[in-house]
Amino acid sequence: xxxxxxxxxxxxxxxxxxxxxxxxxxxxxxxxxxxxxxxxxxxxxxxxxxxxxxxxxxxxxxxxxxxxxxxxxxxxxxxxxxxxxxxxxxxxxxxxxxxxxxxxxxxxxxxxxxxxxxxxxxxxxxxxxxxxxxxxxxxxxxxxxxxxxxxxxxxxxxxxxxxxxxxxxxxxxxxxxxxxxxxxxxxxxxxxxxxxxxxxxxxxxxxxxxxxxxxxxxxxxxxxxxxxxxxxxxxxxxxxxxxxxxxxxxxxxxxxxxxxxxxxxxxxxxxxxxxxxxxxxxxxxxxxxxxxxxxxxxxxxxxxxxxxxxxxxxxxxxxxxxxxxxxxx
Amino acid sequence: xxxxxxxxxxxxxxxxxxxxxxxxxxxxxxxxxxxxxxxxxxxxxxxxxxxxxxxxxxxxxxxxxxxxxxxxxxxxxxxxxxxxxxxxxxxxxxxxxxxxxxxxxxxxxxxxxxxxxxxxxxxxxxxxxxxxxxxxxxxxxxxxxxxxxxxxxxxxxxxxxxxxxxxxxxxxxxxxxxxxxxxxxxxxxxxxxxxxxxxxxxxxxxxxxxxxxxxxxxxxxxxxxxxxxxxxxxxxxxxxxxxxxxxxxxxxxxxxxxxxxxxxxxxxxxxxxxxxxxxxxxxxxxxxxxxxxxxxxxxxxxxxxxxxxxxxxxxxxxxxxxxxxxxxx
Numbered sequence: 308x309x310x311x312x313x314x315x316x317x318x319x320x321x322x323x324x325x326x327x328x329x330x331x332x333x334x335x336x337x338x339x340x341x342x343x344x345x346x347x348x349x350x351x352x353x354x355x356x357x358x359x360x361x362x363x364x365x366x367x368x369x370x371x372x373x374x375x376x377x378x379x380x381x382x383x384x385x386x387x388x389x390x391x392x393x394x395x396x397x398x399x400x401x402x403x404x405x406x407x408x409x410x411x412x413x414x415x416x417x418x419x420x421x422x423x424x425x426x427x428x429x430x431x432x433x434x435x436x437x438x439x440x441x442x443x444x445x446x447x448x449x450x451x452x453x454x455x456x457x458x459x460x461x462x463x464x465x466x467x468x469x470x471x472x473x474x475x476x477x478x479x480x481x482x483x484x485x486x487x488x489x490x491x492x493x494x495x496x497x498x499x500x501x502x503x504x505x506x507x508x509x510x511x512x513x514x515x516x517x518x519x520x521x522x523x524x525x526x527x528x529x530x531x532x533x534x535x536x537x538x539x540x541x542x543x544x545x546x547x548x549x550x551x552x553x554x555x556x557x558x559x560x561x562x563x564x565x566x567x568x569x570x571x572x573x574x575x576x577x578x579x580x581x582x583x584x585x586x587x588x589x590x591x592x593x594x595x596x597x598x599x600x601x602x603x604x605x606x607x608x609x610x611x612x613x614x615x616x617x618x619x620x621x622x623x624x625x626x627x628x629x630x631x632x633x634x635x636x
Numbered sequence: 637x638x639x640x641x642x643x644x645x646x647x648x649x650x651x652x653x654x655x656x657x658x659x660x661x662x663x664x665x666x667x668x669x670x671x672x673x674x675x676x677x678x679x680x681x682x683x684x685x686x687x688x689x690x691x692x693x694x695x696x697x698x699x700x701x702x703x704x705x706x707x708x709x710x711x712x713x714x715x716x717x718x719x720x721x722x723x724x725x726x727x728x729x730x731x732x733x734x735x736x737x738x739x740x741x742x743x744x745x746x747x748x749x750x751x752x753x754x755x756x757x758x759x760x761x762x763x764x765x766x767x768x769x770x771x772x773x774x775x776x777x778x779x780x781x782x783x784x785x786x787x788x789x790x791x792x793x794x795x796x797x798x799x800x801x802x803x804x805x806x807x808x809x810x811x812x813x814x815x816x817x818x819x820x821x822x823x824x825x826x827x828x829x830x831x832x833x834x835x836x837x838x839x840x841x842x843x844x845x846x847x848x849x850x851x852x853x854x855x856x857x858x859x860x861x862x863x864x865x866x867x868x869x870x871x872x873x874x875x876x877x878x879x880x881x882x883x884x885x886x887x888x889x890x891x892x893x894x895x896x897x898x899x900x901x902x903x904x905x906x907x908x909x910x911x912x913x914x915x916x917x918x919x920x921x922x923x924x925x926x927x928x929x930x931x932x933x934x935x936x937x938x939x940x941x942x943x944x945x946x947x948x949x950x951x952x953x954x955x956x957x958x959x960x961x962x963x964x965x
Binding site: 322336356361367392560 | 649650651652655658662665666667668675677681683685689693695700705708715717718721724725726728730733735851852854888889894895896938942949958959
């Protein structure tokens with residue numbers, strides 16, 4: 308390249324104390340204000356982390372090697388960096404920031420790595436798990452807005468493991484999707500289906516993330532849950548899950564997905580319900596009212612939260628394409 | 637696993653504001669106090685970064701994908717995560733923390749990814765570059781302690797690129813090491829050799845790190861320099877480099893390696909020097925006095941700096957195996 312094209316602000320003599328401002332300055336040529344802000348915060352936290360821990364060269368090298376292994380175990384069907392983000396609580400945090408929920412609406416939680424786009428569309432009353440070793444479960448849900456009005460025509464993705472704690476994609480010899488379906492809420496905002504009672508299971512722990520958990524004295528287990536994802540134009544995309552009350556891992560989920568409002572107690576199907584839904588009396592019953600927020604409400608709440616958080620940091624903020632950027636004018 | 641073995645402190649209902657303390661708490665079962673401290677700082681900075689940027693799900697996913705690509709391009713001879721650490725100034729910062737240098741001693745700088753363990757041992761006066769397109773250079777150096785006393789028997793690794801800006805290992809068709817050697821300082825603490833004048837060159841920029849630099853409007857160039865590494869029992873390991881004054885990239889090194897004290901002005905070999913060293917009059921001359929610190933002095937300075945830094949943070953500190961750990965007693 309032509310050195311006369313170097314437009315970078317001259318670096319000062321670099322020390323432990325001034326390197327951060329110098330790296331931020333050299334990155335400030337970036338024309339994208341949002342990326343500029345993200346990198347400024349990234350560099351400052353990265354450097355503060357090294358300064359506060361007095362990170363040694365050999366510890367730094369251990370980190371480099373850990374990240375390298377984490378990248379190298381990733382494949383089309385395995386995402387170890389998402390797993391790493393999950394076990395550090397970052398995934399839940401990002402979802403909470405990006406999809407804030409006003410009071411009385413259903414909270415979101417981690418997506419996890421097992422959602423696929425191949426689930427079959429099913430109708431009310433269909434059976435979504437072919438696993439006959441699973442304990443039969445009837446699921447009856449409502450979808451409402453924050454005013455309590457039923458929402459029809461919502462697309463709902465639902466997925467759970469089989470009774471051995473594995474998602475369909477984890478079986479190399481599977482012959483199609485199982486334990487997952489896509490439904491649509493009916494005119495009364497209702498969707499209902501037959502499934503199996505979810506069981507606790509470990510996240511994939513034969514790689515770098517599993518080794519880290521072991522070193523930390525943490526287990527890799529997730530409490531029993533069923534995933535739900537809701538989509539309808541005009542409403543904020545809701546990624547959530549329902550957790551079974553009294554699961555042994557309820558208070559120690561390896562990926563921090565449990566929220567109190569998402570814990571459900573299973574009931575038992577009584578005679579009247581059994582007749583109404585055409586299932587056996589006495590099987591397990593899960594019911595829940597999901598409350599969706601409009602896109603606009605979510606957008607405004609996100610912007611408001613951002614403004615408050617950045618003001619607390621002492622930075623003036625403007626919102627560009629829905630995301631905060633420091634206001635330098 | 638047996639759920640009764642779960643010894644993890646129960647997680648509270650997780651929110652944007654309490655998730656950090658909960659993740660730190662679940663990690664606190666780790667029996668290694670140093671690792672516990674490092675992970676505590678890591679989680680806090682990671683979460684603060686997300687909170688302060690109000691990181692969106694799609695930005696988070698872009699980060700996951702960037703890290704995955706960075707891991708996947710790594711091979712036995714390419715380390716893209718070190719490059720990433722270099723361009724964020726983290727490598728220089730860690731070296732500065734881990735190898736603090738008292739006044740009047742030679743400062744360290746980034747090792748870079750091109751040091752190898754196959755360089756030939758050479759004697760004073762040998763030629764370490766076979767590149768006949770390079771501009772001839774005579775290098776005459778002293779190694780001293782902080783009292784100015786010559787240090788003999790120091791092992792010195794030296795490496796530089798050829799005149800095209802490539803290290804030997806970057807040529808697929810090379811037939812052995814070139815542009816690198818190992819020397820030993822003589823009884824007067826002197827080592828001298830023939831080489832070529834270093835030239836500026838780009839770091840490998842055909843991968844994720846190069847793409848990031850481009851997005852940031854930064855160039856991938858390093859100013860002309862020669863690497864030196866010093867090792868002798870009882871002295872702190874010194875990894876450093878000498879930079880040529882007035883290089884076009886002197887103030888914008890892509891990896892933040894330049895320090896003022898490491899910039900040298902090339903001289904010209906006069907008649908007397910030419911006769912003494914058996915080289916042509918008028919060729920370029922580089923001279924430098926390297927000043928090494930004892931291991932003990934470096935250890936004490938590191939501990940003292942750590943103590944000060946952690947006290948400034950408001951944390952009592954104890955030093956375990958040379959590294960700080962918060963003192964919780």
